[in-house]
Amino acid sequence: MDVTPQTHPEHGLRLPIIGFVLSILLTVAALWVTYHSHLNSAGIVTAILCLAVVQIAVQLFLFMHVLESDDVPWHVLLLGLGLILVVAIVAGSIWIMTFHTEAY
Amino acid sequence: MATLEHSLPQGEAKVRQLPMEYSSDEGRLRIFGFWTFLVTDMILFSCLFATYAVLDKHIALGPRPSAIFDVTGFSVETMILLTSSFTSAVATFAMRRREKSTLVVWMIITMLLGAAFIGLEASEFLKDVHAGATMEASAFLSAFFTLVGTHGLHVSFGIIWMTCVVIQILQRGITPITSRKVFITGLYWHFLDVVWVFLFTVVYLIGGMY
Secondary structure (H helix, E strand, O other): OOOOOOOOHHHOOHHHHHHHHHHHHHHHHHHHHHHHOOOOHHHHHHHHHHHHHHHHHHHHHHHOOOOOOOOOOHHHHHHHHHHHHHHHHHHHHHHHHHHHHHOO | OHHHHHOOOOOOHHHHOOOHHHOOHHHHHHHHHHHHHHHHHHHHHHHHHHHHHHHOOOOOOOOOHHHHOOHHHHHHHHHHHHHHHHHHHHHHHHHHOOOHHHHHHHHHHHHHHHHHHHHHHHHHHHHHHHOOOOOOOOHHHHHHHHHHHHHHHHHHHHHHHHHHHHHHHHHHOOOHHHHHHHHHHHHHHHHHHHHHHHHHHHHHHHHHHO
16 A cells, blocks of 8 residues: 555645634624624625635635545535525525514 | 555556545545535534524514623634634644644644633523523524534534544554544534534624624
């Protein structure tokens, strides 16, 4: 069995460190937007949801090596399907139940 | 072990470049299987998120979200979990360099950070319950404790699981099988961080605006 260290150049510590700094900065930015910015509430919600999406991208690409595979990364397709289901469940529930709240 | 050696791909430069945990068909299949589990777990959390998003203003006679959320408390929890995600990535890096003791040290740091997170969350829950904000006080609190508690259970399970993997690393060293286990626990840990980022944003920041 081949026992020489098998590391790619991109697996250096540079990416995790960049990811860590970014993740802390994004959290601080979300806290600042929520408690110190002068945006209205819709603006705050949009801004911090966008920051959360960037934060997820940092985790997926810099920490989880999401595109890493010996062949076609099939799990990425599966993650795409999962994302569609998640959006359908969350957005669908909010959309349906908004009418329920208004009927109160 | 013999079967693993047998199934090593021969003469494929592309495959040989991949780290050890991908060196057998079984390893690759299990990593794919774990991604599948993560997608199903993501759907489980999305149902709980949907429930929370629908019920977060249904406070009945209980407290408003902003009355029970402690900004410093949940910010510290977030920083701890983000740091543990980073230390878990460093552990995977050490594993790929075949540095056994470095790997074990970073995994133990990750677990300690996870334990600190769970400790803070448990004390937050206890404080809420003592203040009368119990699970049955309102729909908001039911949704809150179920969503945040499910995440906390995942983190607790992750600590136990990682402990088992550390014991195996100490006993067997870094092999194709243990390296796959380290990689998969790492994926799990980063996934919990992803879920927490949404908890932080949706439950604490957006929920706390009411």
